[in-house]
Amino acid sequence: MMNRFSLLAAVFTAAALALVPAAASAEIVELGKTPTAVSAPVCPKGVAPSQCFIILTRTTAIQTVSDGIKYPITAKKSGWIVSFTVGLSKLSSSTTTERNFLHTLNAAYGGTPQLALTVLKPAKNNTYTVAAQSQTFHVTPFLGQVLQEPMSLPPSFSQFTALPIKAGDVIALTVPTWAPVLSYNLSTSKFSYRQSRRANCKNAAANQTAQGTVGETQQYKCNYTGTRVEYTATEVVNTPFPKNYVHAPRH
Secondary structure: OHHHHHHHHHHHHHHHHHOOOOOOOOOEEEEOOOOOOOOOOOOOOOOOHHHOOOOEEEEEEEEEEEOOEEOOOEOOOOEEEEEEEEEOOOOOOOHHHHHHHHHHHHHHHOOOOEEEEEEEEEEOOOEEEEEEEOOOEEOHHHOOOEEEEEOOOOOOHHHOOOEEEOOOOEEEEEEEEEEOOEEOOOOOOOOEEEEOOOOOOOOOOOOOOOOOOOOOEEEOOEEEEOOEEOEEEEEEEOOOOOOOOOOOOOO
16 A cells, blocks of 8 residues: 555656746846957057057947957847947046046037947848847946947836847947047958948048937948957847747647
8 A cells, every 4th residue: 555655756846846937037148258358458569559559439330350259249140139248448647638528528519428239131232121120328437448238227127128139130330429448550451340321431430320210221341350349249149949838839
């Protein structure tokens, strides 16, 4: 009798365990991640501040090559962008000098340093259409840091909004004003990026060229070799339906 009860208990225990769902782990991908980690840009040694080109202004930028890897910011699977990482230059070790730089740049480019993440759908001839865009982030307090931030800021965590992204889309960094996010004097064969501009590529954008409207299409004809835009984005990949589940469609 005891053996029988033990056997029945084992059967019921096994049946109960079979009802416990297995964990479905989400796949997390860092778009743009390559062997060279994101860092806060610095001016090359011996370069005067007036000749230091670490500032990205009034444009949307796509990193096309990093560490020799082409388009590392392309999503291979559909999912959601939940956070980003960006390297921001300190501008100067002197507080007084940094304050002067901030005043000059804010006045020249229409505001404090700001940025947003933009999901772009690529087409032929370096043409891209905005598929989704995050809120704008004000980054003055984080200059000199590698900032990792979710897609909302305190106290608005209750308004967290991930960006949808489809396989084949790319992540770009949009700067409506200015942001010190460029590392340069790098290998011209291993690093390059493009801006959402079609002409006058040797000079800073005279007008606003940043893509800021969903559905807007622009050509990215300004290509800059030997330069890296210091950003990556974190994607949570969509979990596909299991092949067999309760109420699964029958074929």
